[in-house]
Amino acid sequence: MYKTNQIKRPEQLKLLYLNLIDNHLQDLIHNRATEMYEIKDFAGLMCIHPNHLSNTIKDLTGHSPCGLYQFKILEAAQNLLFDSSRSIREVAIILTFEPSQFSKWFKGQYGFTPSQYRLQLKEGGQSKILKS
Numbered sequence: 001m002y003k004t005n006q007i008k009r010p011e012q013l014k015l016l017y018l019n020l021i022d023n024h025l026q027d028l029i030h031n032r033a034t035e036m037y038e039i040k041d042f043a044g045l046m047c048i049h050p051n052h053l054s055n056t057i058k059d060l061t062g063h064s065p066c067g068l069y070q071f072k073i074l075e076a077a078q079n080l081l082f083d084s085s086r087s088i089r090e091v092a093i094i095l096t097f098e099p100s101q102f103s104k105w106f107k108g109q110y111g112f113t114p115s116q117y118r119l120q121l122k123e124g125g126q127s128k129i130l131k132s
Helices: 009-029 039-045 050-061 065-082 088-094 099-110 114-124 126-131
Strands: none
Touching: 009 039, 009 050, 009 065, 039 050, 039 065, 050 065, 065 088, 065 099, 065 114, 088 099, 088 114, 099 114
């Protein structure tokens, strides 16, 4: 039986999943990894079946594991784009995208291109963008 201050297993899985995503994205950013993981890779690291991971994350958050992963990738992309010394092409490659696909993906996720994102950062700061 769980004590009231202990985290239950599904919540542990969610926290582990989010931590693994963060660590993997940091590995990509710092050239310690060269391929983007898939959900099955995270499930394998967690020693659970991908369906179990998917069902657990969906039940706890209302979002699919892919949706959370996409959000974390978008967050990493935004942070990388904030550093204007990196080209958009370099950001795309770090995140394992073809550069042209990265711009399409970013626009689909965020509503504007990486170039437009940087322009808005330059003009009004990040708080203006995040409120949009």
